[in-house]
Amino acid sequence: MKIVVLVKYVPEPTAAWRYSDDRTLDRAGVEGRLSELDEYAVEQALSLMENGLSATVTFVTMGPARAVDGLRKALAMGGDDGVHISDEALHGSDALATSLVLARAVERTGFDLVVCGMSSTDAEMSVVPAMVADRLGVPQVTFASALSVDEGSVTIRRDGDTAVEEVVATLPAVVSVTDQTGEVRYPSFKAIMAGKKKPVTTWTLADLGVEPALVGAAGAATAVRSAAPQPSRQAGVVVVDDGGAAAQIADFLVAQKLL
Amino acid sequence: MSGVLVLVETVDGTVRKASLELLTLARRLGEPAALVCGPADEAVLELLGEYGAAHVYAVENPDLEEFLVAPKAEALTAVVRRTAPVAVLVTADHEGTEVAARAAVRLDSGIITDAVDVVAGDGGPLVTQSVFAGTWATQSQVVRGTPLITVRPNAVAPVAAPVEPVVETVTVDVGAGDRGSRIAQRTPKTGTGRPDLTDASVVVAGGRGMGSAEAFALLERLADSLGGAVAASRAATDLGWYGHDFQIGQTGKTVAPQLYLASGISGAVQHRAGMRSSRTIVAINKDPKAPMFRIADFGVVGDAHAVLPALIDEVERRKG
Numbered sequence: 001m002k003i004v005v006l007v008k009y010v011p012e013p014t015a016a017w018r019y020s021d022d023r024t025l026d027r028a029g030v031e032g033r034l035s036e037l038d039e040y041a042v043e044q045a046l047s048l049m050e051n052g053l054s055a056t057v058t059f060v061t062m063g064p065a066r067a068v069d070g071l072r073k074a075l076a077m078g079g080d081d082g083v084h085i086s087d088e089a090l091h092g093s094d095a096l097a098t099s100l101v102l103a104r105a106v107e108r109t110g111f112d113l114v115v116c117g118m119s120s121t122d123a124e125m126s127v128v129p130a131m132v133a134d135r136l137g138v139p140q141v142t143f144a145s146a147l148s149v150d151e152g153s154v155t156i157r158r159d160g161d162t163a164v165e166e167v168v169a170t171l172p173a174v175v176s177v178t179d180q181t182g183e184v185r186y187p188s189f190k191a192i193m194a195g196k197k198k199p200v201t202t203w204t205l206a207d208l209g210v211e212p213a214l215v216g217a218a219g220a221a222t223a224v225r226s227a228a229p230q231p232s233r234q235a236g237v238v239v240v241d242d243g244g245a246a247a248q249i250a251d252f253l254v255a256q257k258l259l
Numbered sequence: 260m261s262g263v264l265v266l267v268e269t270v271d272g273t274v275r276k277a278s279l280e281l282l283t284l285a286r287r288l289g290e291p292a293a294l295v296c297g298p299a300d301e302a303v304l305e306l307l308g309e310y311g312a313a314h315v316y317a318v319e320n321p322d323l324e325e326f327l328v329a330p331k332a333e334a335l336t337a338v339v340r341r342t343a344p345v346a347v348l349v350t351a352d353h354e355g356t357e358v359a360a361r362a363a364v365r366l367d368s369g370i371i372t373d374a375v376d377v378v379a380g381d382g383g384p385l386v387t388q389s390v391f392a393g394t395w396a397t398q399s400q401v402v403r404g405t406p407l408i409t410v411r412p413n414a415v416a417p418v419a420a421p422v423e424p425v426v427e428t429v430t431v432d433v434g435a436g437d438r439g440s441r442i443a444q445r446t447p448k449t450g451t452g453r454p455d456l457t458d459a460s461v462v463v464a465g466g467r468g469m470g471s472a473e474a475f476a477l478l479e480r481l482a483d484s485l486g487g488a489v490a491a492s493r494a495a496t497d498l499g500w501y502g503h504d505f506q507i508g509q510t511g512k513t514v515a516p517q518l519y520l521a522s523g524i525s526g527a528v529q530h531r532a533g534m535r536s537s538r539t540i541v542a543i544n545k546d547p548k549a550p551m552f553r554i555a556d557f558g559v560v561g562d563a564h565a566v567l568p569a570l571i572d573e574v575e576r577r578k579g
Contacts, residue, residue, distance in 0.1 A: 013528060017391040037510070095370065096363060121509065124390075125372045126353070127360035130328060134364040139439025140328060143353050155443075158327075160353060161504065162270060166444040167327050173439070179510045180503060221369030221403035225380075230389065230396050233535065233554040238547070241561025246569030249541060250577055252557045256539050258461075258518045259485075259577050 001055040001171075004111045005045045005079070006102055006132070007038040009063045009070035010122040017122075019227040022217070024092050025122060027064060034070040037117035039077075039184040044147055044177045045115045046078040046185070053149055055112075056080045060105050062090065062098060068200060076187035076195035083109060087205045092217030095123070099131030101215060104208040106136065113154065116176040118143055129176040139169035145180035261289035262314070264344040266335060266355060267307065269297060274306045276458055277350040279417035281410060282310040284377050286420060288384055289345050292316065293424070294338050296323045296331050304424060311420035314427070316342075322433040328354060329437035332361035337431045339366060339405055346384050348377070351409035359407045368404025375414050375536075384408060392509070392532035412457040413515055448504070454488045456505060460517040461487025462537070464507055465495055466530075468523020468544055468563055472500040477567040478522060484574045490514070492524045508533040522563040526551030543567070 011017050012031040020026040034042075045057050057079035061067050064086065071082035085105055093101070106114055114136075119126040133140035144156035144167075154173050158165045159180065187195065205212055213219055239248055253259035263285035267278040278293075285291035292314035293307045299317035307315055316338050322330040335358055339347060347362070349355040351373045363370040375396075376387035384406050388397050401407070456462065463482040465475055475489070482489045491501035493508050507514060509529040519537035524530060526542070526549055534540070535554065542555035543563050552558040559566055 013392070017394070019395065019397075023397075095360070096367070099364065118510075124509070125360075125370075126356050127363070127370060127372065130357040130360040131364050134329075134332070134361045137436055140357070141440050142328075142357060158353075159503070161448075163445050163447045165327075165442050165446075167440050168443045169440040221363075221367070221401060222371055222399055223402050225385065225398045225400060227395055227397045230394055232394070233540070235553045236556035236558065238552055238555075238558035238560060240547075241559050241566055245543075245559040245561050245566050246573045249543075249557060249559060249566075249570055250573035252541070253518070253574075254577060256518075256556075258539060259574060 001053060001112045002110050003045045003048065003055045003057045003113045003115060004106050004109055005041050005057060005059050005074065006114060006116045007042065007059050007061050007070050007074055008035045008120045009061060009067035010035045010120060013121060022092065023224040023227050032066055032069065034073040035117060035121045037119055037121055037179060040177050040179050040181050041115045041117045042074045042077050043184045044181055048149055058083060058109055060102065060109065061085065062101050071200055072195055075198045076192040077185055081198055082200040084200055084202045086202055089205055089212035089216045092220060093215045094220040094222050095125055095127045095131060096221050097215035097219050099128050099135055101208060101210055102128065103132050103135035104210055105203065108208065112171045113149065114174040116174065118176050118178045129174055133174035136174065139173045141167050141169045141173055142176040144175055144177045147175060147177060147181065261345040262292045262342055263289040264292050264294055264339060264342065264347045266349040266358065267293045267295050268350060269295065269303055272302060274303055276417060277412040279310045280412065280415050281348040281350060282312055283415055283418045284410065285348055286311055287377065288379050292342065292344065294318065294335060296334055299426060304426060308424045309419050309421050310417060311422055312424050313422050315424045316427055316429045318429050318431050320431055320433060322438060325442060326438045327440035327442055328357045329361060329439065330433040331358045332365065333433055333437050334431045335362045336365040338429060344405060346406040346408060349409045351411050356409050359409050363407050366404050368407055369401030370407040371399050371401060372409045374408050374410045377408055377410065389536065392528050393535035411513060453482060456488045456490055456512055457514055459488035461485045462490050462514055462516045463487055463520045464490035464492065464524060465522050466492035466524030467494040469495060469500065474564065475501050481567060481571050484571055492530050521551050522567060524551055525549045
């Protein structure tokens with residue numbers, strides 16, 4: 001069975017992010033990392049294999065040159081190989097273009113199960129897994145908090161606001177997993193070294209047969225008109241409790257007309 | 260007048276508050292039309308009309324409830340093709356987001372998610388988003404196809420604007436390809452008896468500093484005194500002290516209440532992203548260096564176990 005995990009290399013969350021002059025996220029100006037939510041996808045793919053599923057695991061990422069570091073982090077956790085889709089024409093791609101490129105890549109690698117994180121931690125849209133499923137013409141089984149594969153079918157538990165659902169689909173399918181699926185493994189030094197040796201292939205748009213006009217800023221169906229830092233909240237009054245803090249809070253709430 | 264299509268959600272036989280918010284926003288852009296996936300009974304129609312839905316399209320097809328997302332995406336796509344709205348508004352929850360996402364592919368239309376505001380702009384709706392953990396704001400537009408916009412709950416207060424809706428039952432063909440993910444079981448969650456977290460005007464939240472699951476009972480009592488909802492940081496939910504449904508932050512809920520009272524929460528960037536837009540923030544924490552104090556309007560350096568019981572008494576006193 002072939003498991004493909006889609007991962008994204010994103011800016012480091014503790015760094016200060018900004019927009020470049022072309023109103024795209026300035027990725028070059030900050031450190032990056034494998035998106036934390038994608039680590040859960042990696043973990044689940046590897047767990048499926050370790051729990052008896054006979055499968056290979058390939059990691060696929062679309063991103064600029066440094067995105068390969070995200071693949072190496074995933075490969076340190078486990079898996080067999082990686083695919084890095086990199087092309088200058090991809091700069092400024094929207095979700096429609098990203099899903100198109102990823103779907104084509106996954107068709108090229110071949111797949112039985114595509115595993116994704118529930119959302120990227122930079123754009124935070126949660127649309128790519130559903131879009132990829134639509135483009136591949138396979139079922140989507142998304143926002144899984146628990147996942148199992150058995151006899152050619154995948155079953156998940158999906159925790160919604162108003163109900164818990166059990167969703168079943170036959171393979172091939174696209175799954176996305178939440179951060180509720182269980183702890184992510186921390187690779188040992190030996191695993192990190194082994195990960196560096198695993199094969200990573202690089203594909204361009206030409207390799208995928210995708211027209212540059214369909215992707216990047218030129219092909220985007222949305223446009224950012226303006227981007228500006230939000231005024232940061234200022235710290236207000238801070239008091240040390242000497243027994244009177246509760247009354248002080250209550251006074252404050254009354255003054256704010258909240259009580 | 261140009262139509263704006265709103266994907267409406269019904270819960271417990273009535274229309275969800277977030278859907279009424281969408282109808283209110285829709286009026287800024289054109290004439291609201293509601294798409295209901297399921298039978299539109301009297302009570303639902305009345306409420307939709309009260310909040311301005313000039314048209315109601317009811318799609319009755321059991322596939323919509325039995326199979327995940329794809330049938331609703333096809334229903335939305337079909338109604339968009341038929342009615343050519345100037346925009347589509349959907350609530351930014353898991354299902355709505357994915358329904359809109361798949362419709363975006365089928366319609367080859369741009370999608371903008373998690374809007375905090377939508378206004379009429381030059382050449383189409385202008386959508387405001389709060390991005391980068393709430394540190395930047397962007398304004399964007401869709402430039403290809405029918406704008407599909409998902410909107411954060413509580414972005415706007417619902418305002419009634421009564422009309423008499425024209426109701427139409429719509430048949431949608433759901434292909435076999437859209438019946439791939441079967442919802443084998445659905446177990447409704449029991450309510451807390453407190454306001455829904457994303458709708459609440461007061462949120463009382465606890466973090467690792469609360470020390471235990473039992474300590475959350477204090478937060479519940481304070482929330483009840485203030486008529487609010489209870490929430491928790493990721494640290495507290497990971498420790499199993501409170502349910503994940505109540506988690507605030509990047510992988511949980513984003514709220515913007517009138518009052519957010521954070522107790523024993525240090526205030527990591529992922530948490531702040533989920534509550535930064537609260538009107539008033541009060542923080543209680545033992546650690547004077549807790550990042551939460553940087554954004555709090557009123558901060559108390561102290562032990563929550565001492566402050567909270569006294570605060571509950573003070574609140575009751577002021578109310579009485």
